[in-house]
Amino acid sequence: MPLADPGPIIAQAHARGLAVIGANVSTIQMVRGVVRAAEDAQRPVLIQFNRSGLSLIGGVDIAAHVVKSIAEDSEAEIALHLDHADTLDELSAAINAGFGSVMIDGSTLPFDQHLTLAQSAKGLVTWSRLSLEAELGHVAGDEAGVTIGDASWTNPDEAARFVEATGVDWLAVAVGNTHGGPAVGGLQAERLQAIRDVAPVPLVLHGASGLTDDELRVAVNLGVAKINVGTALHQAAARGMADWLSENPNDLRGALSQSEVAVREEASTLLAATWAFGG
Ligand code: 13P
Ligand code: ZN
Secondary structure, three states, X not given: OOOOOHHHHHHHHHHOOOOEEEEEOOOHHHHHHHHHHXXXXXXXXXXXXXXXXXXXXXXXXXXXXXXXXXXXXXXXXXXXXXXXXXXXHHHHHHHHHOOOEXXXXXXXXXXXXXXXXXXXXXXXXXXXXXXXXXXXXXOOEOOOOOOOOOOEOOOHHHHHHHHHHHOOOEEEEOOXXXXXXXXXXXXXXXXXXXXXXXXXXXXXXXXXXXXXXXXXXXXXXXXXXXXXXOHHHHHHHHHHHHHHHHHOOXXXXXXXXXXXXXXXXXXXXXXXXXXXXXX
């Protein structure tokens, strides 16, 4: 199939009380592993690159070409998303390359500056008819390619103002979730519910690798329609390669193939579970 438009995928999932996985990848084998998992599960998926993944694969044009070619050979619904960009230039480059949605991450900026940046980003994507994600509050932790500061939890009143003033399509929230680790003090369901009640857009949960199935289920039932996973997929790829190389130290081809197999397994588990949480 041709690359899918992420906007309707997320909107439909949100309307049905389901969540779509946003799978962060860095290699062709990871893209292939996630696409095979989407085929197995018969579920749509967003393939995501942040600047670390982009620098590994060779930039936005190569990333778009790789994902587009693999999607065209597949029956699965595959969309392409730019994750955690913090400049308008990064958004423009991805949009020109053919990404279907983008995230502007001003989450470490003061509120007013952040609002202005997100409004400019919305101007860019509206012109290209793409979807825009922004993060209010700040998801801390440890993630290659992501600007990390001190955690700050999303304020529901600010979320309402931010969504209204910027017109962002999807809002990433900080409700205990942490990049590359478990939620600090657990997922804050009450805060999530308060945000959901005032911000009428699909919510995005970053840092899902460290969340429990129960936390993910609660989140999906409280309006999260996109779940970002990166660390677990990269760990799976690394494990697949390391296991193979420990037995076959000179076989890079075999190791790369095993990284694809391991990512397919990890992504399949996530896809099956998260889709089943809602509805
Ligand atoms: P994890 O690496 O913790 O899964 O988070 C991924 C993420 O938030 C990508 O934006
Ligand atoms: Zn993230």
